[in-house]
Amino acid sequence: LVRKDGSTFPILLSATAVTDRQGRFISSRSTLIDMTERKRAEEALRRSHQSLEALVAERTTALLAANQRLEQELAQSQQIQQALAASESRFRELVESLPLPIWTCLPDGTCDYLSPQWATYTGRSAEEPFSTGCLQHVHPEDRPKITEQWHDAVAHVHPLDAELRFKRADGVYRWFHAHATPIRDQDGRVLKWVGTYTDMHDRKQAQEFQARLAAIVESSSDAVMSKSLEGRIESWNKSAELxxxxxxxxxxxxxxSRILPPDRRMEESILIEQVKAGIRIQQFESVRIHKDGHPIHVSLTVSPIMNANGQVSAVSTIARDITERKRVELTLTQQRRLIELSYDPIFSWxxxxxxxxxxxxxxxxYGYTRAEAIGRNSHTLLKSTPSCPLETIYIELETTGAWTGEIHHRTKDGQEVLVESRWGLMKAGGQxxxxxxxxxxxxQRRSELMILQKNKDLETLLYVTSHDLKEPLRAIESFSVLLxxxxxxxxxxxxxxxxxxIVRATQRLDRLLTDILDLSRAQRMDPPIDEIGADDLVREVVRRLESLINSTGARITVRAPLPRLRVNTTWAVQGxxxxxxxxxxxxxxxxxxDIEIAPHVEIDPEGAESVGLVVRDRGPGVPPDQRERIFELFRRAVGRDVEGTGAGLAIVRQVAERHGGRAWVSPREGGGSEFFITFGINRQVAKEVGP
Known part of the structure; x- marks a missing residue:
């Protein structure tokens, strides 16, 4: 088209017919598009295409050269692949020839290879995929830990070292050391994981055995040490420190030499030389020095320590402290010398x-010589008949460390002797x-029995005499009263x-005879078998003396609690x-x-506890020189102005002694006297005395 200014420009014409409903042409509709820029672009494209063709020709030449180089490189790559395949083949042959299982994993930790040794050990099926890994063969107790360690190694890309147990094909678990290392490319990216399982079961058991052995050595009560052949100390357990x-x-x-006395250093050298020769020395007694300088008697066991080649490389020494045993042996030796000087029969067994x-x-x-007695059982040799069963004696020995009693022995010539025997148990050095x-x-026993019989005869005579004298005495008194x-x-x-x-004299004599009869009966009283509270005794005494207490206006105080006693009730009340x-x-x-009755407890030197009562008064007291004499029959510390026969306290003492106790008097603080009576060891309340 031509513009107004006369210039032309290219257009793109697009025309469309317009019709009515019957399809008849009415008009046309046209669209004009200015193609000036498009034409310019096409021209530019044409020129560019020409340039591109020239560039393509140039590039083609370069590409042909590059293709030649690529073909050369491909040939080299094929050579490398072949070499890699050969290397992989050699690697597989090497892996499969090694005794330990080897495995590989992808960078994400998925297993992609397990060597045949693994299948041989676990019995793994050949059809089982590698991706299932090894976890199902791990001991259940080890699975959580190894899983955590493997995930951590994969996540942080660091080597794995762990110990775990794998189940063998026969069901036995063995310890393995697992080691895995990441393989990286030049850029540091993980290409693969390579790992090994090394059987360490035997070494683990050896380590555990060695640890147990070390624990035994460390916990031993004996000093255990090792030293070099030159005498340098290499190990030293806790007991050695102590x-x-x-x-x-x-x-x-x-x-x-730090623990050797100067005079024992040559001895140590001799011991080491013997050990070098392979000689084991047992229970060798010697002396060592404590850090503070005091000597220690020891029993040594010295043994060689062999190296892998069977050569003596060091020395093991076990030292047991026998200082106490040596002291006991010295004491026994000294005692033996003293015992030999004694005229009393003394022996040990x-x-x-x-x-x-x-x-x-x-x-x-006994008539047996030392040679005849040594090594014999004493009970068999002397035909011992103790006062109680031997089992009871042994129990008391174990409990208290001592026993005393009477034993019948038979001498070599058949005579029976009675001995008072004292046994003492001594524990030392395991003996x-x-x-x-x-x-x-x-x-002595014969004399005692003779005296006892004579005393019984005397008691009988006293009883009969006292009883028979009462009859004429009553006649004298009766006729005197009638007169x-x-x-x-x-x-x-x-x-x-x-x-x-005459009447007063006969009455006094009657009281004397009554007291004599009471004393005689007290000497023949039945054994104490009644279990009774002392408060019951006090109530009975107060009841009997109620009239006298009221007439004198006496005040009686009882200090509770009073003990329980084992007594003959009749005579305990009388005392x-x-x-x-x-x-x-x-x-x-x-x-x-003013009278006070209180409990009394005393403990003898052997620890036995006796119980009884004390009666305190505010009377004139007893002079020191009369405190023992007033317990004798018919002995009084006062004149005739105070009623009495002088037999009452004698009866008190007799009652106490018949109960295994005693009676005595002491001055009371503030004036008066304290009269004590005890009834022996009361089995219910006696304190148990340990060994």
């Missing part, structure tokens, strides 16, 4: 070895020795006084009655009796 005073840090790498020592006194009493000391009491009543008016005052004296009756009689003129 025994010698040096810590491991102080003594290791030091020479053994134990259950297994029999008689160990037999002194001169044993030879003289249990019994020292038996005997005293011949055969003649007073019927004929007193025929007598002068002097005659009546004589009669009154307490006599003490309270005395307290009611012996008072200062014009004063009412």
């Amino acid at each position: 025994m010698f005073g040096y810590s491991g840090d102080d003594i290791i790498d030091q020479h053994i 134990d259950m297994e070895r029999g008689i160990l020592d037999w002194n001169r006194g044993c030879e003289q009493l 249990r020795l019994v020292l038996e000391t005997n005293r011949d009491i055969t003649e 007073q009543e019927r004929y007193a008016d025929r007598l002068d005052e002097k005659g009546r006084d004589f009669l009154r004296r 307490l009655y006599n003490l309270v009756a005395n307290a009611l009689k012996f008072v200062a003129p014009g004063d009412a009796p």
Whole structure:
């Protein structure tokens, strides 16, 4: 088209016919598009195409050259692939020839290869995919830990080292060391994981055995040490620290001479030379020095330590402290010398070895020489008959360490002797020795039995005499009273006084005979078998003395709680009655009796506990020189003005002694006296005394 200004420009004409409803042409519709720029672009494109063709020709030449180079490189790559395949083949051959299982994993940790050794060990099926890995063969206790360690290694790309147990084809678990390393490319990216499983079961067991052995050595009560052949200390257990005073840090790498007395250093050299020769030395007794300088007696076991080649490379020493045993042996030696000088039979024995020592006194009493007695069982040799079963004696020995009693023995010539035997148990150095000391009491017992019989005869005579004297005494008293009543008016005052004296004398003699009879009965009283509270005894005494208590206006105080006693109730009441009756009689003129009854406990030197009562008064007291004499029959510390026969306290003492106790008097603080009576060891409340 031509513009107004006369210039032309290219256009693109597009015309469309316009029709009515019947399809008849009405007009046309045209669209004109200015193609000036398009034409310019086409021209530019044409010129560019020409330039491109020239460039393509140039590039084609370059591409042909590059293609030639690529073909060369491809040929080289094929050579490399062939070399890589050959290398992989050699690697597989190498892996499959190694005894330990080898495996590989992808960078994400998925297993892609397991060597045949793994299948051989686990019995893994050939059809089982590699991706299932090894976890199902791991011991259930180890699975959580190894899973966590493997995930951590994969996530942080660091080598894996772990110990775990794998189940063998026969179901047995063995320990393995797992090691895995990531393989990286030049840019540091992980290409693959390569790992191995190394069987360490035997080494693990050896380590555990060695650890147990080390624990045993460390916990041993003996000192255990090792030293080089030059005498340098290499190991030193806890007991060695305790025994010698040096810590491991102080003594290791030091020479053994640190604990050797100067006179024992040559001995150590000799021991090491013997060990070098392969000789094991046992129970060698020697002396070592503590860090503070005091000597220690030891029993040594010295053994060679062999290296892998069977050569002696070091020395093991076990030292047991025998200082206490040596002290005991020295004491026993000294005691043995003293025992040999004794005239009493003394010997020692134990259950297994029999008689160990037999002194001169044993030879003289029993007739057996030392050579005949040593090693024999003493009970069999002497045909022992103890006062109680041997089992009971052994139990007491174990409990208290001692036993005392009487034993019947038979001498070599068949005579029976009675001995008072004292046994003492001594434990030392693992030994249990019994020292038996005997005293011949055969003649003493015969004399005692004779005296006992004579005392019984005397008691019987006393009882009969007292009883028989009462009959004529009653006649004298009765006729004297009748004479007073019927004929007193025929007598002068002097005659009546004589009669009154006769009556008083007969009454006093009657009381004396009554007390003598009571004393005789007390000496023959039945054994104490009643279990009774002391408060019951006090109530009975107070009931009997109620009239006298009321008439004197006495005040009686009872200090509770009172003990329970094992007594003969009749005589326990009599003894307490006599003490309270005395307290009611012996008072200062014009004063009412003030009496206190309280419990009393005493412990003898052997620890046995005796119980009883104490009766305290505010009377005139007892002079020191009379405190023992007043317990004798018919002994009094006062004159005739105070009623009494002098037998009451004798009966009290007899009651106490028949119960296994005693009776005595002491001054009371603030004035008066304290009269004590005990009833022996009360089995219900006696304190148990340990060994």
